Amino acid sequence: MADAKNNSQLLPLVVIFGRANVGKSTLFNCLTEKRQALISNIAGTTRDSNLGRVNWQSRRFEIVDTGGIIDLKHLTEKANATDDIADQVQRQASRYLKLADLVIFLVDNKTGLLPQDKQMALLIKKNVSPDKVLLTVNKVDAPKDRLKISEFYKLSLGEPYPVSAANGSGTGDLLDIIIEKLAANGSRLATREENNDGEEKLPVASDEIRVCIIGKPNVGKSSLLNSLLGYERVIVSPEPHTTREPQHTKIIYQGQPILLIDTAGISKKGTKTKGLEKFGIAKSLHALSKSDLALMTLDISEEITHQDAKLIEEIVEAQKSFIFIANKWDKVEERDTKKYTDYLYAKLPFARFAPIQFTSALTGEKIKKILDLAVQIAKERKLQLSDSQLSHFLSRIVKIHRPAKGKGVRHPKIREFTQTQANPPKFEMKIGAKEDLHFSYLRFIENRLRETYGFLGTPLSVAVAKRKNVHGMHRD
Secondary structure (H helix, E strand, O other): OHHHHOHHHHOOEEEEEOEOOOOHHHHHHHHHOOOOOOOOOOOOOOOOOEEEEEEEOOEEEEEEEOOOEOOHHHHOOOOOOOOOHHHHHHHHHHHHHHHOOEEEEEEEOOOOOOHHHHHHHHHHHHHOOHHHEEEEEEOOOOHHHHHHHHHHHHHOOOOOEEOOOOOOOOHHHHHHHHHHHHHHOOOOOOOOOEOOOOOEOOOOHHHOEEEEEEEOOOOOHHHHHHHHHOOOOOOOOOOOOOOOOOEEEEEEEOOEEEEEEEOOOOOHHHHOOOOHHHHHHHHHHHHHHOOOEEEEEEEOOOOOOHHHHHHHHHHHHOOOEEEEEEEOHHHOOOOOHHHHHHHHHHHOHHHOOOOEEEOEOOOOEOHHHHHHHHHHHHHHHOOOOOHHHHHHHHHHHHHHOOOOEOOOOOOOOOOEEEEEEOOOOEEEEEEOOOOOEOHHHHHHHHHHHHHHHOOOOOOOEEEEEEOOOHHHHHHO
């Protein structure tokens, strides 16, 4: 995945760094103008680092909201197989610190200067050039709060800049300073981002494929994202609901911009609980609603459950394209793809249009084919057929299978067949006012559309409309 790995480095990288509960996620949401990062007063809420993009003064940069640093030893120790989630969270924050073009070292004006802030300042001085550090004091919510700011000069990291991430106070000035510092440090604000005419080089948003990785807890969604990217983007753990909020990662694959979204595991139990788990699931469903395509991740070494079926129904009802990701294929002893394909479609007959990709996120087996499928599906999802194409199609299939009647004794006649929408594709048939078409014929039409034009992995909608009675219209 070499072509996908370092796309984020086209822009300068600004990292929000600091101890737990200083308001990093609130500041991230404020600067990106999105409610992407999950916020709570529980220490350690942010696990995976959130990535976002900031536009300011016709300049753009990437920004990272890192997990709160609780124990500094995690930043210097080497990783090992027994690392718990806290170890991984804080080691990930350390990696971003080393990649940063600029570090926003965030401290908390309410609690004042703490010993841990001093320790972290020493760590930053050892790893980051002084001109790449911006000391920022959060929770300066009112003019009277500025009286305490002076104590942060003791950190010897230059002038402290006051902000209130909660109400936005001071954030405009902070963004001005960020742009100024990045430009002064020779960061790639213009040369990588704009052409000579000042126009943005990056592909327009309408070309972007939004891919949501979704499934129950512990089916390997985060491992799948890491495997697709070729590096550790998100925290992986056997603990359910390790991922608490959708993680957005932009890549370019074969010239195609793709936004990959890793979501929290969706469980029946989780939707009934309170707190972070429930909010994470709500965000997952929202991420699905904003996506074009879902990677429906299953643990193929386990039985398909009613919960899996309900989630797939949710995807189909939302008219999202999707791929079955039969993950953990490496754990299956008898690797018979036909047997498992038949099993999966027998359990989920309403989703036979979705392709199945047998993969192992752990070993990387068949991972590349997922992105190939995603690009193909996204292209076919946007396919718009002309009236003449559908007219020829209709004349051919009615010869194969005469339209079947529903209620009544009269055989219906299809007067018109048109495509009313693409992305997702929707079609409409018009029949006589007193005619009725059997539902099975709609399935026949759908199957023939797929055979002829593709629409791989995408739900099709075929509606029936009755032509108005012409004589009745004259009487009106």
